[in-house]
Amino acid sequence: MRESAAERHDRLLGLVRERGSARVSDLATLLGVSPVTARRDVEELAGRGLLDRVHGSVSWPQDAAGPATGPGAGSGPAGGxxxxxxxxxxxxxxxxxxxxxxxxxxxxxxxxxxxxxxxxxxxxxxxxxxxxxxxxxxxxxxxxxxxxxxxxxxxxxxxxxxxxxxxxxxxxxxxxxxxxxxxxxxxDHAYGVLLAVRHLVRLGHGAPLLMARADSPTAVAVRSGYAEALAAHGLRAPQAVIDSVPSELFPDAFERAVRALREAVLSGVATAALVHNDVDAIQVVQRLAELGVRVPDDLALIAYDDEVAALADTPLTAVAPPxxxxxxxxxxxxxxxxxxxxxxxxxxxxxxxxxxxxxxxxxxxxx
Missing domain, CATH: 3.40.50.2300 (Response regulator)
Incomplete structure (x- = not known):
């Protein structure tokens, strides 16, 4: 199975954490990726404060938690x-x-x-x-x-x-x-979904569609919260939940999910959607545009997680867990x-x- 970007980032962080610092070119070799990919990964992680970057090398941030090794590893700061x-x-x-x-x-x-x-x-x-x-x-x-x-x-x-x-x-x-x-x-992810559904209903939309993953506790909570939120508003789902998957791992399945959402919009089944998670939502919006469906003109869309939603070409309204x-x-x-x-x-x-x-x-x- 092809490694996801998140999995690669975790491996990169683990390598830097173990070594304290490393050259970007060495990380590319250890990760089995191109120098361009390694540099892009390093820039993203450094931009999020997870790494320090200086002159072609990266290091573990001085104020970040590191492995407990060496003398006094069982003691807190200053041994106290x-x-x-x-x-x-x-x-x-x-x-x-x-x-x-x-x-x-x-x-x-x-x-x-x-x-x-x-x-x-x-x-x-x-x-x-x-x-x-x-x-x-x-x-x-x-x-x-x-x-x-x-x-x-x-x-x-x-x-x-x-x-x-x-x-x-x-x-x-x-x-x-x-x-x-x-x-x-x-x-409280159920409450987060309720906020999204309530907002879309207040804007004049009927029951929004849900396009969501099923590969994490958050995804499961979003799905169950969706049913609760619709019931609280006296609404029924316009159709079954559209199953989403990581596009980089399952491109064909992701394409089918996007086309199912497009069909729901063009047929008038729904005018609004909630998408879990941010990365999927950004890619959904991009692909929908290529297929002739524009956000927000044709479809009002809210993402769930608010990790990178604000960075989309069309900044995405998003539910932000604390x-x-x-x-x-x-x-x-x-x-x-x-x-x-x-x-x-x-x-x-x-x-x-x-x-x-x-x-x-x-x-x-x-x-």
Whole structure:
């Protein structure tokens, strides 16, 4: 299977993290890509503050969390604060902001954050988390690399028996499961979808179509939230959800999805759509334009995630989950948990997304 850009970015970050610094030409060789691709990747990651770039080389940012190695690895800053371990499925796209929020909160608390990435391989989550504990982590922030609906049951039970205080990030286990009793901090994606549907309905559209992935907990939450949002407005879906996939991995399936959306617009089935995620939404808008459907003239469109939505040719209205706040609040909760001990009540903290209105829904100035 062809490697996605996000997977390649994670490999690049891992190489720089391990080495401290590296030449861009060496990274191209190690990644098996052209120097042009490596330079483009480095520029994107440096622009997001994940790498420092100087004269053909890149280095791990001085204020970023690094691996716990060397003397005193089990001690916090100046040997005084706790070491917090964080498992994330990715260090790019959505989770880059979650990690940044966690790192900032850890620094304010005098703690050290140690990061490990699972690359969305849930079968490796446990080993990576045990590695964090071996590196001296006293508390854990865990975002499992679940993708399929069956992953929590297949790759989740071990989390409830971890020997250190644990906070789940952006993951909602099944009600009544062992994981449901853990502290957690999540975005309320159902509320985010409700904001999008409400905005489009207020603009005079009927029920919007949903074009969404099904390869992450966020995608699953967006899909279930869509049904709830329509029910709250007394609406029915104009047709079945259009399944989206990464265009770089499955170009034919992506093309079929775009053409299904085009057909729905041309046939009058829908005049508005919600698309998860940003990258897909940008590519959808570009391809629709090539097929004669313009956004927002022919179709009002809202993206979900707000990672790169504002950078599209037609800036995309987008639902923005509070990613940095998730990382911040989860870290603050973990630090508090370390100070309270095991007897303190557990907490589930849910944060609300925002709707950022731009041009793609044709209502920048709409209240």
């Amino acid at each position: 604060g706790p070491v917090l371990g964080m498992l994330a499925p990715s260090s790019t796209y959505y989770f880059a902001e979650v990690i940044r929020g966690a790192h900032e909160a850890a620094a304010r608390a005098g703690a050290r954050l140690v990061l490990r990435i699972s690359d969305y391989r849930p079968q490796e989550d446990q080993a990576r988390t045990e590695g964090l504990l071996s590196a001296g982590a006293e508390g854990l922030l865990v975002a499992p690399g679940w993708q399929d609906p069956g992953d929590p049951a297949a790759f989740g039970d071990w989390i409830a028996s971890l020997p250190a205080p644990t906070v789940l990030l952006e993951r909602r286990p099944a009600a009544g499961s062992p994981l449901d009793g853990l502290d957690r901090v999540c975005s 990613k940095r706040d998730v990382g911040r609040h989860a870290t603050e909760l973990l630090v508090e948990r370390l100070g309270q001990g095991a007897g303190a009540p557990r907490r589930h903290l849910t944060l609300l997304p925002q709707l950022r209105v731009r041009d793609s829904c044709g209502a920048r100035n709409h209240p």
